[in-house]
Amino acid sequence: MGEKVKSRRWLKWLLVVLGVLVAVAAAALIFVNGYIGKSKPIIEGEAAVAVLDSDVSVIRDDIGVPHIQAETDADLYRAQGYVQAQDRMFQMDLSRRQASGQLAEVIGADAVDTDKFFRTFSLRDAAEKSWDGYDAEAKQVLEWYAEGVNAYMEEAKANSKLSFEFALLGYEPAEWTPVDSLTIGKFMAYDLGGHWNTLAVRHWALNEFPEDKARELFISYPEIAPAILAANKQQPVQVAGDFDASVIPPEFNGSNNWVVSGDKTASGKPLLADDPHLGLSTPSIWYQMHLESPEQNVSGVIFAGIPGIILGHNEEIAWGVTNVGPDVQDLYIETPNPEDPTQFQYEGQWEQAEVRNEPIKVKDGETEDFEVLVTRHGPVVSNVLYDEEEAGAVFSMQWTALEPTLELQAVLNFNKASNWEEFELALEDFQAPAQNFVFASTDGTIAYKANGRIPIRKSGDGQLPVPGDSAEYGWDGYVPFDELPTAVNPESGFIATANNEVIDESYPYHITDFWAQPYRYERIAEVLEASDDLTAQDMMELQMDQQNLYAAEFLGDMISTVRNEIDEFDEVLTMLEEWDQVDSQDQGAPLVFHKWMKQLPETLLADEFPEDVFDMLAGKNHITDEMMRSAFAGEEGVWVTEYGGAEKWLVDSLETAVAEIREEQGNDSAEWAWGDHHQLTFPHPLAGASAIFAEFLSPSPVPIGGSNITVQAAASTPEGEVDHGASWRFVADLADLTSAYHIVGPGLSGHMKSDYFHNQVDDWAEGRFHETEIMEDIEGATLILKAQ
Secondary structure, three states: OOOOOOOOOOOOHHHHHHHHHHHHHHHHHHHHHHHHHHHOOOOOEEEEOOOOOOOEEEEEOOOOOEEEEOOOHHHHHHHHHHHHHHHHHHHHHHHHHHHHOOOHHHHOHHHHHHHHHHHHHOHHHHHHHHHOOOOHHHHHHHHHHHHHHHHHHHHHHHOOOOOHHHHHHOOOOOOOOHHHHHHHHHHHHHHOOOOHHHHHHHHHHHHHOOHHHHHOOOOOOOOOOHHHHHHHHHOOOOOOOOOOHHHOOOOOOEEEEEEEOHHHEOOOOOEEEEEEEEEOOOOOOEEEEEEEEOOEEEEEEEEOOOOOOOEEEOOOEEEEEEEOOOOOEEEEEEOEEOOEEEEEEEOOEEEEOEEEEOOEOOOOOOOEOOEEEEOOOOEEOHHHOOOOOOOOOEEEEEEHHHOOOOHHHHHHHHHHOOOHHHHHHHHOOOOOOOEEEEEEEOOOOEEEEEEOOOEEEOOOOOOOOEEOOOOOOOEEEEOOHHHOOEEEOOOOOEEEEOOOOOOOOOOOOOOOOOOOOOHHHHHHHHHHHOOOOEOHHHHHHHHOOOEOHHHHHHHHHHHHHHOOOOHHHHHHHHHHHHOOOEOOOOOOHHHHHHHHHHHHHHHHHHHHOOHHHHHHOOOHHHHHHHHHHHHHOOOOOHHHHHHOOHHHHHHHHHHHHHHHHHHHHOOOHHHOOHHHHOEEOOOOOOHHHOHHHHHHHOOOOEEOOOEOOOOOEEEEOOOOEEEEEEOOEEEEEOOOOOEEEEEOOOOOOOOOOOOOOOOOHHHHHHOOOEEEEOOOOOOOEEEEEEOO
16 A cells, blocks of 8 residues: 655645636636736835824835835834735635634535644634733734734725635635734644644554554653553554544654854854745745834744744844754543543543534535534544544543743744843743744854743653543643753854754653654754854855765665665666765656655555554654664564565565656666656645646746755655745844845745746745845835825
8 A cells, every 4th residue: 555645735625625616717717817917916106004103115125025114013013914915815814714624614515624623623722712811012913913914905805906816715804813813823833733643643553563563663662651551552542544644744844943153154253044844835834024113123034924023033133943843742542421422531530521612614505513522631632533433532632732822922022132131031932832943143142942832741751642531641831941952152163953852861851752863963063063164155055955864874784785686776776876875856866765765664564554544654764764773783673574574675665666766757767867756846725726727826846956854855745746845044144134045935925926926936946045135225116005
């Protein structure tokens, strides 16, 4: 059985729904062409915006970055909402609907299951609870921002200027609220937030396989918790069913960041680089902006639908993040009352769960009744795994992001911070998702903090579901803020993270055992250690580095294992032996290596899993990498032995990989090229509905190098579509923070006729950065938002 191909781009569900429009695509396009001219954002001249107190200037520079200059913060955030809505209103609306579980209302019955999933995961409920915790200043900013969004929406509705997607789907967006912004923030916590699906698969494996086989599916087996192991076997929860794993965030969601002290730079001042790895799509998940008022001057990126700048720089500091990836989602094995399924056993008593009624409105259909049960630990999530209600045990989920958290408050304070002390104080409010923050300031300070709520468990380490009926389990607070991993001005002269392990054995708290593979970090550290004369250009080049340290670890042993077993592939093996282990687009060896590596878990594991459970299994190559290490060390494990040994496993996988390559690129291995398979896509969510839509809305594929394990992150589907990678690239030189260097692919506008729709696709592929100014005399198309 092959792994189902799951696209991880934003709102993939929309492709399925819009497939019904293929038959009328041509007619729809005629309508769209007539509508598009009116909905294209106005970027020059004047626009009346009644909510403003004073006029605001919006200058879009040569790549489309809006520079908003206002006399007060109130007008600055109102204008930010207005400008984001100009370019991204449909994306903003669909994002809040997806996170809130309100898609079926505008899409129809095909979106009901997605709505049930997100209602169960309770993101909007968590956002509503978070609102009360925000201080008055942050609430005011959210309200000002919503005023600006609504001002644009009212104008667009009155003048029939809403973007064509609304007309195509036959609805208009509802009023924007502050909770909508917080809900989108919670969705990003979901996208980066945890491993609940891994826990579910491990629970399934313990009940389906002998213990020695189940043990090898863990990164490290929890032998110190026999009671937890026993509970997972004594109370099996149904896992296998018909789960659509496309709602699970991509396992490659991560990032690179690093900061270098002035002791290692040509200027004598720090350098900072950041490139968050998320889904690549049209429009981008990021919106780059420059915000200026008498109280702040900050530049960088933000998610469409949220005020402020989450990553970037001001005149005195710069900062960036990668995902820590801690264990912050725990599953509990809950025992329902046979007489009342809304009650669950706890300490010998039946305890009433919260019953949240969540009726789901369905376009052109009847409203579906839906309930979310919330135990003392969190929502019951088993219903997302299978359709039928079971009388037996179920899973509930505890997750840091479902508690009231204050991330936006932190972001607003980042924007105005001027040194590490002020920035670290702001970090205390950034609670979910946990992020590795790197920091630099013009005073020469470089710093790092693994920030966010990381639970301390009464028992266990988060690797398996735990009993929900006992007070012996659960959380006992969080790692104290002052004890989170932190470094300030280290002797090494640099700090780098790439989702790798950031602690050593002396650290007293559990964070996770599921760190990213170390190859990106090792390459970054190798380059930074080698020079004491680094420049911003060096940082940009390092973000485009394609050296493959994954191959450096494994390829020699792999070749020697199969060399005498597979004579017909001598030319292919010779190609791999002569390869410089750089994932460049014009070489054939990267194609063979990556196809081979991705085939290994398919060959060894897939046939022994139900398809949906295999789809849920994250880190498949982490697992098979450990199996290879053991086999190469002469300690072949159960899975490999039962398959027939390492030689047979590697040979069979290579044969399958080469057969796929030959079918795609022909029999002459000298003609094979990684870039002919591995191509940048930036797909638009409507592109899958029709070839016509794809032609106009998605950029043409671009051959590129890199991969999921190189510093130049470029993860691809089995078909070679590069749809995940550095969603934003950023380099700041603290010697001169009047500007910094950015790439946001494919462009900043969500409008297909905008000059800024796909204008950064080739820049992304080739590593051409754009310098964005934050001081006076910025040039570009100017729109004056006129107060009324």
